[in-house]
Structures are given as C-alpha cells and as structure tokens.
Amino acid sequence: MINSSYNVKSIFSIKDLENLSGIKAHTIRIWEKRYNILEPMRSDTNIRNYDLKSLQKLLNVVLLNDYGYKISRIAEHSSEKIEILVREIISEKNTKNHALNAFKMAMINFDQALFFNTYNNLLAEKSFRDVFYEVVVPLMEEIGLLWQAGTISPAQEHFISFLIKQKLLLNTEKLQILEPTRTDKVFVLYLPENEIHELALMYLNYEILLNGYKTIYLGESVPIESLKDMKKYFDTIVYVSYLTVEPTKEAINGYVQEFKTEIIDENSEVRFxxxxxxxIDNKVKSDQIQVFNSIADFVEDL
Structure with a gap:
C-alpha cells in the first residue's frame, strides 16, 4: 500500500511500461486491444497513461507468459487470480524474474519493506553471492538503462542503490577480515574523476575478495595522478575501473592513452x-589494458 503523503510517480507512459517490463509497446497495445489485459487512462489528446496497478499487473502477466501461460488464458483471469498464479509459480520455480519485478516496484514506490522482504526471501533459498549474481547484477544493469531513458528519477536510483550498498558493505566486510590466499597481485579499484556510480565497482570488490585477492578500494572520482602513489606500496597492481558516464565517449580514448603513459608499466595493468x-578504440588497448563487456566476463577471468 502506498502512503498517499509520498510524492511517488504513479502515472506511467506506455514507453515506461516497455522499459520496466521488457515488452515492446506495440505488443502491449496488442494485448490491450485484443485481450483487455490493461485498461489505460486516456488524456484529452487520447494519449495512453497507466497507473501503478496496471504496471504491477503487466509485470505479473509477463512473468506468467515467461513460464508458458498463453496470453489468451491469462486474460481470462482477474488481477487477483493472476497474483495467485504468480505466487504459485514462485513457490515452485526460480524466483529471479519475480524478485526483479519486486525490486523495481520497491524502487518506484520508495518501499523499503518490499526491498528487504524480497531480499530476505531470496537469501532463504540462495547464497549472498547467488542473490547478487543472479538478481541484483541484472537489476543494476536495468537501473542504468531505466535512468537513462527517464523512466525512473535520480532519487529512485539513489534510493535503491543505497539499500543494495548496505547489503554489499555488510558482506564485503566479512571477507575483508580474512587473510588473502593469493598474493601475486593486488587489485586497486577506483572510479575516474566525475564518475560517482560506484555500485558495480563495489560488487567487483566483493568478487575479487571472494577469489582470495587483496583489494584497495579507492572509490569515486579519483584522478590518474593519485593512482601513481599506489606504486610506492605494492609491486604488482591490477587497476579496476567501472566507466558508467565518465570519461565521455569523446574523451575516453585520450583518458586510456594517458593512463597507459602515466600508470602502466611492466608490473601493472588495468581492467575497464x-x-x-x-x-574505447582497439588502437589504445594492449595486453595490459583489458576491456570487459560484463561483470560476468570479468569474474570468469579472475
């Protein structure tokens, strides 16, 4: 139940529904017209808008459809019956999609209780790493796209990011008190200047620690000049950085080239x-400058 005193976004465009559900707007319109799956509100100029109940119903419909229910069959049921079917599915099968939807609804509604209940239910069945790897990492990737598309606000992004950070910090601390089992190199994690999106970097820190390495976490907005100091303390360094918005596409190759000139030597490398x-242009890459397209690829390479 949403507290009416909260200024929560409660009206969504069909593009918002597309972004949040992963179902194309064209398909949503077909489901709407042919099966009355949703009942949009229409503006004076006949533009479709949808409320939170419509969003929740669509997410439930998509989940059922993913598990083999035909849209024509789903359309025969009330919203209440659809919710019952969803609960039956998640008690029997993989809860990943349901959890992703629940986390998104928690983000949209600023609903801490829903976030913690969803997280704790996952943790009752899976390890912390599995929860993050299977559910939270895909959520983090979606959050970036939803923010970029304007479907969620910066406030909603910060809200969900902070809750995720809390869980990461708690579990990372458990690993930090252990002695490293692999001492051939040290990982230094940082974000470039003006880059403040550190959630993914925090998760990389957890994964590297889990693999037995020592990490030095420097956090956001670190100038290249400051990274030089690390060489005074460690012989073999792997720098790791997660570039969400900075450097810009116009500046990134110059940044990599500067990193290569100022930081890289026979005892250091970087992974972006x-x-x-x-x-990043192939011309500035080298054996000591590696680029990974996903967190999964990075973890597999550790």
Missing amino acids: LGRMVEF
Missing part, C-alpha cells in the same frame, strides 16, 4: 568495465 568501454 561499464557502458563507456564500447567507445
């Missing part, structure tokens, strides 16, 4: 991840 890595 994030949305901006697609703009």
